[in-house]
Amino acid sequence: xxAVLALDYAGVAVFAATGALAASRKQxxxxxxxxxxxxxxIGGGTFRDLVLDQPVxxxxxxxxxxxxxxxxxxxxGTAHLMxxxxxxxxxxxxxxxxxxxxxxAAKGLAASGSATIAIITGMLTATFGGVLRDLLAGEPSxxxxxxxxxxxxxxxxxxxxxxxxxxxxxxxxxAAAFAIAFIIRGGALLFGWKxxxxxxxxxxxxxxxx
Amino acid sequence: xxAVLALDYAGVAVFAATGALAASRKQxxxxxxxxxxxxxxIGGGTFRDLVLDQPVxxxxxxxxxxxxxxxxxxxxGTAHLMxxxxxxxxxxxxxxxxxxxxxxAAKGLAASGSATIAIITGMLTATFGGVLRDLLAGEPSxxxxxxxxxxxxxxxxxxxxxxxxxxxxxxxxxAAAFAIAFIIRGGALLFGWKxxxxxxxxxxxxxxxx
Amino acid sequence: xxAVLALDYAGVAVFAATGALAASRKQxxxxxxxxxxxxxxIGGGTFRDLVLDQPVxxxxxxxxxxxxxxxxxxxxGTAHLMxxxxxxxxxxxxxxxxxxxxxxAAKGLAASGSATIAIITGMLTATFGGVLRDLLAGEPSxxxxxxxxxxxxxxxxxxxxxxxxxxxxxxxxxAAAFAIAFIIRGGALLFGWKxxxxxxxxxxxxxxxx
Numbered sequence: 194x195x196a197v198l199a200l201d202y203a204g205v206a207v208f209a210a211t212g213a214l215a216a217s218r219k220q221x222x223x224x225x226x227x228x229x230x231x232x233x234x235i236g237g238g239t240f241r242d243l244v245l246d247q248p249v250x251x252x253x254x255x256x257x258x259x260x261x262x263x264x265x266x267x268x269x270g271t272a273h274l275m276x277x278x279x280x281x282x283x284x285x286x287x288x289x290x291x292x293x294x295x296x297x298a299a300k301g302l303a304a305s306g307s308a309t310i311a312i313i314t315g316m317l318t319a320t321f322g323g324v325l326r327d328l329l330a331g332e333p334s335x336x337x338x339x340x341x342x343x344x345x346x347x348x349x350x351x352x353x354x355x356x357x358x359x360x361x362x363x364x365x366x367x368a369a370a371f372a373i374a375f376i377i378r379g380g381a382l383l384f385g386w387k388x389x390x391x392x393x394x395x396x397x398x399x400x401x402x403x
Numbered sequence: 404x405x406a407v408l409a410l411d412y413a414g415v416a417v418f419a420a421t422g423a424l425a426a427s428r429k430q431x432x433x434x435x436x437x438x439x440x441x442x443x444x445i446g447g448g449t450f451r452d453l454v455l456d457q458p459v460x461x462x463x464x465x466x467x468x469x470x471x472x473x474x475x476x477x478x479x480g481t482a483h484l485m486x487x488x489x490x491x492x493x494x495x496x497x498x499x500x501x502x503x504x505x506x507x508a509a510k511g512l513a514a515s516g517s518a519t520i521a522i523i524t525g526m527l528t529a530t531f532g533g534v535l536r537d538l539l540a541g542e543p544s545x546x547x548x549x550x551x552x553x554x555x556x557x558x559x560x561x562x563x564x565x566x567x568x569x570x571x572x573x574x575x576x577x578a579a580a581f582a583i584a585f586i587i588r589g590g591a592l593l594f595g596w597k598x599x600x601x602x603x604x605x606x607x608x609x610x611x612x613x
Numbered sequence: 614x615x616a617v618l619a620l621d622y623a624g625v626a627v628f629a630a631t632g633a634l635a636a637s638r639k640q641x642x643x644x645x646x647x648x649x650x651x652x653x654x655i656g657g658g659t660f661r662d663l664v665l666d667q668p669v670x671x672x673x674x675x676x677x678x679x680x681x682x683x684x685x686x687x688x689x690g691t692a693h694l695m696x697x698x699x700x701x702x703x704x705x706x707x708x709x710x711x712x713x714x715x716x717x718a719a720k721g722l723a724a725s726g727s728a729t730i731a732i733i734t735g736m737l738t739a740t741f742g743g744v745l746r747d748l749l750a751g752e753p754s755x756x757x758x759x760x761x762x763x764x765x766x767x768x769x770x771x772x773x774x775x776x777x778x779x780x781x782x783x784x785x786x787x788a789a790a791f792a793i794a795f796i797i798r799g800g801a802l803l804f805g806w807k808x809x810x811x812x813x814x815x816x817x818x819x820x821x822x823x
Contacts, residue, residue: 219757222808224764228736228756239664244449244459249664255729269811309465316438324539329744329754334539336438337429344434388432391479454659454669519675526648534749544749546648547639554644598642601689 196364197296200371201250202260204292207285208322209234209261213268214282215330223269229329230265231258237322241297241314245304286323286335287378290342293319294349295370299363308354315350316343319374341381344388349374406574407506410581411460412470414502417495418532419444419471423478424492425540433479439539440475441468447532451507451524455514496533496545497588500552504529504559505580509573518564525560526553529584551591554598559584616784617716620791621670622680624712627705628742629654629681633688634702635750643689649749650685651678657742661717661734665724706743706755707798710762714739714769715790719783728774735770736763739794761801764808769794 212233216226235251235258242249251257275281297318302311320336320343327334335342349370356366380386422443426436445461445468452459461467485491507528512521530546530553537544545552559580566576590596632653636646655671655678662669671677695701717738722731740756740763747754755762769790776786800806 217811220810220812221757222761222764222810224767224808225756226811228740228763231733243453243663244462246458246462248666251733252664252666252725252730255727255733258729258733272811305462307465309468310462313441313461313465313468320438328538328748329756331753331757333541336435336539337431337541341432343438344432347434388434390430390432391427391436391482392430453663454672456668456672515672517675519678520672523651523671523675523678538748543751546645546749547641547751551642553648554642557644598644600640600642601637601646601692602640 197299197367200292200367201296202257204289204296205234205238205257206260206264207292208237208289208326209264210268211282211286211289211323212261212326213265214272214278214285215326215332216265217268217272217278218332219330223266226265226269227262229326230268231261232329233322233326234261234264235322236325237293237297237318237320240321241300241318244317245301245314247300247304283382284379287345287375287382289322290319290346290378291349291371291374293322294346294374295353295367298350298353298370299357299367302354302357308358311354312347312350315353315370316346319346319349339390340385340387341377345374345378345381348377407509407577410502410577411506412467414499414506415444415448415467416470416474417502418447418499418536419474420478421492421496421499421533422471422536423475424482424488424495425536425542426475427478427482427488428542429540433476436475436479437472439536440478441471442539443532443536444471444474445532446535447503447507447528447530450531451510451528454527455511455524457510457514493592494589497555497585497592499532500529500556500588501559501581501584503532504556504584505563505577508560508563508580509567509577512564512567518568521564522557522560525563525580526556529556529559549600550595550597551587555584555588555591558587617719617787620712620787621716622677624709624716625654625658625677626680626684627712628657628709628746629684630688631702631706631709631743632681632746633685634692634698634705635746635752636685637688637692637698638752639750643686646685646689647682649746650688651681652749653742653746654681654684655742656745657713657717657738657740660741661720661738664737665721665734667720667724703802704799707765707795707802709742710739710766710798711769711791711795713742714766714794715773715787718770718773718790719777719787722774722777728778731774732767732770735773735790736766739766739769759810760805760807761797765794765798765801768797 209230212230213226216229294315298311298315301314323335352373353366353370356369419440422439423436426439504525508521508525511524533545562583563576563580566579629650632649633646636649658670714735718731718735721734743755772793773786773790776789
């Protein structure tokens with residue numbers, strides 16, 4: 194059980210770091226760092242818990258919020274040392290995506306017993322914090338980036354439900370889900386992996402219409 | 404009861420189609436189509452259920468999500484056949500708005516017994532999925548369009564509460580609400596109907612201030 | 614208890630007025646005024662209640678929504694008389710921020726018993742309505758403004774928890790929290806108070822990276 198908790202805290206911490214990095218790009222003050230770190234770190238899990246009608250995890254255990262605040266302070270002190278803050282943000286987001294796809298699927302499956310729900314809560318948990326971060330920071334949503342993103346979360350969450358259905362112990366199922374989501378999203382970051390994107394008819398006037 | 408369910412599925416399906424059309428305008432990949440379709444199709448009803456402290460409808464019945472996924476695949480395969488995807492999006496959004504104004508008012512009235520709450524949940528259910536779609540796709544919100552939009556949802560939801568108070572059977576109340584919202588929003592699309600918009604003083608420097 | 618209720622209604626009313634002022638800046642119609650006023654007035658408290666697993670306050674008591682509608686009508690009729698609508702919006706937002714930081718901390722502390730949670734719910738209640746207003750109106754988020762904003766909400770919420778821990782009567786704790794948040798945010802508006810903002814290394818290429 195402590196490995197599960199460690200994965201959960203790790204996901205919160207790395208997403209919080211991406212929120213703090215977004216705050217640094219917007220040149221917010223220290224309270225802005227903490228706020229954006231907290232919203233990003235706990236936003237996805239908050240939405241998951243609301244939808245599943247579970248108590249919100251950080252209301253049960255406020256230590257998650259203190260982790261976000263601590264991470265924000267560390268990033269405030271160290272962001273200037275990074276070569277490319279946006280690149281670091283994308284890799285931390287990748288780790289958080291993989292951790293939350295696994296945890297979100299596990300919580301969704303435990304609460305509902307439905308694989309469909311588990312895959313959705315995995316995707317929601319993995320992406321909603323980053324969506325909030327981008328909305329609040331006024332940046333283009335990471336969802337609209339050309340390389341694979343949502344698909345990695347979906348594959349990780351699906352892997353968890355398959356592993357669980359196959360009778361694997363939870364720890365192995367979580368590890369498999371994390372590994373698959375991380376490898377897919379990491380490969381997308383390293384090699385630009387993408388699925389075919391929708392292409393309108395040749396010669397079409399994209400985005401026109403009334 | 405099955406007519407009520409049909410109206411609910413129809414609302415989810417047409418809103419899902421608008422989400423998929425927005426995905427096609429942003430040239431997302433197939434998983435992006437499914438995600439944006441699902442968020443748009445079930446977002447309004449999710450928020451309604453959370454606010455009313457009801458179990459979230461698609462957690463009880465994941466078939467709603469599968470409908471969204473199926474619609475996304477169909478749109479992925481057919482969007483290139485459409486003359487103007489944005490025009491189609493607006494008309495499907497009109498059907499979904501009318502269906503969800505009716506269903507949202509019905510659920511709100513059943514859960515709270517208050518006509519005020521019913522009108523609000525009708526408006527929220529009818530508009531929140533489209534708001535999420537536009538936020539995630541980075542498009543200007545449909546709420547800010549010049550012609551009538553919110554008013555159609557309000558009129559439909561109000562019609563439901565009036566019809567219910569007048570003792571009509573639920574099916575007739577839903578049909579009346581749907582028809583009124585559809586006619587008002589459809590007329591706004593066809594003929595540019597609008598309410599008077601707020602006009603600042605002549606010669607005023609709009610949007611200035613510190 | 615009636616002083617507490619008065620503070621709550623006052624917070625809802627002034628935030629509703631900021632939503633209506635945003636609607637006037639976007640030249641929406643009268644239903645758009647009411648909608649944006651309601652979302653801004655009750656959005657922060659709605660999110661607070663969902664997270665704390667409490668019944669949503671305006672579902673229990675729809676009068677809050679009617680207050681928002683009345684405020685929207687008043688602003689619709691009087692906004693043209695204002696010298697600078699955005700300046701008025703910022704000052705009303707300041708009053709609402711102070712009222713909701715106090716009320717949000719009080720509700721969070723009562724529901725959870727945790728000072729950390731109370732400070733977070735104070736900040737969420739105070740800021741989330743304004744965040745929704747800016748997202749829906751397509752305006753830059755007030756969170757990104759250079760002068761102190763979040764810090765005022767945090768200081769007010771923290772003051773409430775300290776005063777409560779010190780054994781003060783609730784009314785005095787609320788008044789202290791309101792006063793501290795109002796003075797800090799008001800000073801920021803009057804004198805441009807700001808915390809040091811994050812500054813990247815000299816010569817750094819801000820916002821680059823892949």
